[in-house]
Amino acid sequence: MYSAKIKSLYDEYGELIEFCRSNGQISFELYINDTYKKALLLSAASYFEAVITRAIHDFVNGKPRNNPEIVAFVDNKAVKRQYHTFFNWDGKNANQFFGLFGDTFKRRAREEIQTKSLDDAEVAFLSIGQERNRLVHQNYIEAQINDTFEEIYIKYEKACDFVELITQLLSV
Secondary structure (H helix, E strand, O other): OHHHHHHHHHHHHHHHHHHHHHHHHHHHHHHHHHHHHHHHHHHHHHHHHHHHHHHHHHHHHHOOOOOOOHHHHHHHHHHHHHHHHOOOOOOOOOOOHHOOHHHHHHHHHHHHHHHHHOOOHHHHHHHHHHHHHHHHHOOOOOOOOOHHHHHHHHHHHHHHHHHHHHHHHHOO
């Protein structure tokens, strides 16, 4: 469920920071840190959006026996450019999203989160989405991210487990 490109971004960041430190390039290190934090945050949020919207598409495609008209309708009216309305990004859980599929699905999702101890993964996922929204809607170039690059990457890794759960729930 992890993105190789995000891992590559993480590795590249480490190499650049090490280069700056070993060459006394403090200003460049600060610039790289600020730029890469934003790139990592947006990359993680974008990756999660792509995985989840694809899982919804596949879920709908499998249910009505491959009916292309129903799939096209759901893609066009319910999925495209709607992803960020699926979740209450300021909330503490993803119940709003799970509820879109009905109470039974929501209960099953909550049970799976408890059983698999994914509460922290759920919070990490929502935190990335919330920060993404703040970053892109409140002057990206001047926005400051309080988390370090490492903290964002740790959230990304945790959130991947939550996104994997969503894809599993939608594939049943």
